[in-house]
Amino acid sequence: MSERQPDPAPRPLTEARGIVKRYGPVTALRDGQLTVLPGESHALVGRNGAGKSTLVGILTGLTAPDEGTVSFDGEPAPPLADRDAWRKKVACVYQKPTVVPELTVAENLFINRQPLRRGVISWRLLHRQAADLLDTWDVRVDPRARTADLRVEDRQMVEIARALSFGARFIVLDEPTAQLDKREIERLFTRMRSLQRAGVTFLYISHHLKEVYEVCRTVTVLRDARWVTTAAVADLPRPALVEAMTGEAVLARGDVRPAPDATTEACLVATGLSGPAFEDIGLTVRRGEVVGLAGSSGSGKVQLAETFAGLHTPTAGTAEVGGVALPFGDVTAALRAGVGCVPRDRDEQGTVPGLSVGDNSTMTVPGRLGRYGFIGQKRKRTLARELMDRLDVHAQGPDQPVSDLSGGNAQKVVMARALASDPRLLVLINPTAGVDVKSKESLLARVDSARDSGIGVLLVSDELDDLRHCDRVLVLFHGRITDEYRAGWRDNELIASIEGVDRG
Missing domain, CATH: 3.40.50.300 (P-loop containing nucleotide triphosphate hydrolases)
Incomplete structure (x- = not known):
């Protein structure tokens, strides 16, 4: 009887290799690498100026690399001008919302693609399609609500639902918890895990390393515009991760000095x-x-x-x-x-x-x-x-x-x-x-x-x-x-x- 062959490694959902990006004399990224597998939550970390934003811009089709390749599910990335094709591949939810605050949730979900009847927007159909989309992805928001009145976490979920409606299953979250408190962060993580089970993959960018360990399976580190390492989060202790990000060993901080006494001015x-x-x-x-x-x-x-x-x-x-x-x-x-x-x-x-x-x-x-x-x-x-x-x-x-x-x-x-x-x-x-x-x-x-x-x-x-x-x-x-x-x-x-x- 022949031995059972090990399961082949899954094909990457998104892969970037040898990415180089220059802006005049400045090299913003000289060795960008990233491999994200289907269904995972993958962290991208590094100090400000490490090249994260440049890499994300290339991954989302906002700019073209000077060298290197990007592929989605084994196929080359679409031409930069084909925005519809990019929307079907990937979307980024930024720290600053991109929704229009004075429009309703339904209007933001289908902006520039509202259903028409005889050349006029069909509001009934728009609200029904919005409700169906929100229900599909378990986003509990009133489609008629004004987006400006939503909590930050709900606005983020509206942006994610909008991206998923184009067919994208790869979502970049850029500092998603910067304006959230602990309870809201926990709810966001619960929703992320639910979406992962439904086939959504996340690239998670954060300066809060605790969150990386809580919600991510894999982490890629950039430093000085170069790829440093990609590792399973479980195999990379926090001091080693900080050292990879900074290039310096983590030093223990001394004890806090005694506080001033009651006689101090x-x-x-x-x-x-x-x-x-x-x-x-x-x-x-x-x-x-x-x-x-x-x-x-x-x-x-x-x-x-x-x-x-x-x-x-x-x-x-x-x-x-x-x-x-x-x-x-x-x-x-x-x-x-x-x-x-x-x-x-x-x-x-x-x-x-x-x-x-x-x-x-x-x-x-x-x-x-x-x-x-x-x-x-x-x-x-x-x-x-x-x-x-x-x-x-x-x-x-x-x-x-x-x-x-x-x-x-x-x-x-x-x-x-x-x-x-x-x-x-x-x-x-x-x-x-x-x-x-x-x-x-x-x-x-x-x-x-x-x-x-x-x-x-x-x-x-x-x-x-x-x-x-x-x-x-x-x-x-x-x-x-x-x-x-x-x-x-x-x-x-x-x-x-x-x-x-x-x-x-």
């Missing part, structure tokens, strides 16, 4: 603060102390932090910075009072895309750049260079457009601007969201150095790694502070408080 004192998203908040941040705010997306932590930065006016209560009453609802007045802020959304609130790195990093300190409303360009460039060196911003110089920078470097510019005014209180809202591992380390090092220089820091984050830099972490649940943890807390304790476990 207070930078921020809030008493009885209430607003639409929070109630009766009392907290103190002292000089040289980092205080974290943790909680789910509905906890009120972001709105509370934004209130101290002048973005909201509370309905009750007071706050003082350096012993002086903090004016509410006025960002400029908060800045004058000594509050620096890194806002929650780098693209929408943090940078002005049309301006340079120098303009963005110094716009909070015009008085240091000239007199009588005139800005001295030499002074601006000198200060900008100092800030760039201080924050390790990788850019051609102060005159480079901030929109040309990677996400990590753009976030460093936002941090530089917050520090430029020498604040008493630094408010940081998700300061490491959407940045690579190395940039994250650099930004968190700036948090530590701010503490060392005597600045009080209020840090809002959904990332446990960020919160480990805090001397204390306050947990908000339904708008109230319910727990406080000193440095050295355990993950399960903090997560249980955030989720309201055993709270009745």
